[in-house]
Amino acid sequence: MTANIRTIAETGSTNADLIELAGKGVPEGLWLRAERQTGGRGRLARTWESPQGNLYCSTIVRLRPYDPSxxxxxxxAAIAVHEAVGLFLAPDKVIIKWPNDLLVEGAKLCGMLLERAGDAIIIGIGLNIxxxxxLPDxxxxxxxxxxxGNIGPGYFLETLAEIFARWLEIWRGQGLAPIRTYWLKHAHPPGTGLKANLPDGSTLEGIFAGLDNDGALILxxxxxxxxxxxxxDIFLI
Structure with missing residues (x-):
């Protein structure tokens, strides 16, 4: 099935645009890609630099009564992007850092931002192509x-949209278990030293001990x- 992808030349934030469209009833499965963003956002209110040539996109998932958390x-989102990137780089070179950053040799390749609007979850993805x-930190x-090599953002998104749709169906039909299995296979291994900056301003350091049944990181x-x-905010030590 052909993905429903809209591409625009420039916007402030594809996530902000989809949050607005979610209130107008756009269906699940829509992808919005901007060739350039002027107000891209990352987690914890960080600015996301958005030069032309990278992938800036968002999609919408409409929550159903019996969906997982x-x-x-x-x-x-993390494993879908990981699988798509693995078509262009050796998959074992790309590590998932909780919950959904992608790293290559410790350097950030991709970040994601999830936001909720009513019954919709907006998933924003920024991939450095x-x-x-x-970055200072x-x-x-x-x-x-x-x-x-030379990969077009539009071409990459067509591939990603198909992979994400498949994993979303697995998430709905089989629950978190297969998602968790893939994630753990391609994440930083157990025993990895991690530092966690928590929302209350405190910091914890320890070693990675897996995920709980709800996908939370166990330190x-x-x-x-x-x-x-x-x-x-998680950092590798």
Missing amino acids: PGTLALV AHHPD RPATSLAACGA RLANGTSHAIHAG
Whole structure:
């Protein structure tokens, strides 16, 4: 089935646009791609640099009564993009960092932002294809810098939309288990040192001990206790 993709030359934020369209009843499955964003946003209110040549897109999922927890769509998005990137780079080079950043040798390749509007979850994806920013707090990279060649953002999105639709169907039909299995296979391995900056301003350090049944990150602290993290900014140590 051909994906429902709308492409526009420029906008402030594809997520903001889809939040507005969600209120007007647009159906699940719509993808909005901008060739350039002037007000791109990342998690924790970060600005997302948006030069032409990268992928800036958002899609909408309409929640149904028996869907798994909406927050676990972050994991669905992560593995869909990981699988799509794996068609252009060796999949074992690309690591998922909780919940849905993609890293290559520790450098950020892709970030995502999920926002809720009524019964809709808006999933925004920013993938560095041709360019990557010089970030003050973490390294970044792009598909081009990793040797993937010249990939058009529109072409990549057509591939991604099909993969995401398949994983969304699995999420609805089989629950979180297969999503969690794929995610753990391609994430930072158990025992990886992590630092978590939490929404209340506190910081925790420990080692990665997996995901709980709801997709929360389990951090094992130095005192032997485990802490479930449902929201936060995670750094590899």
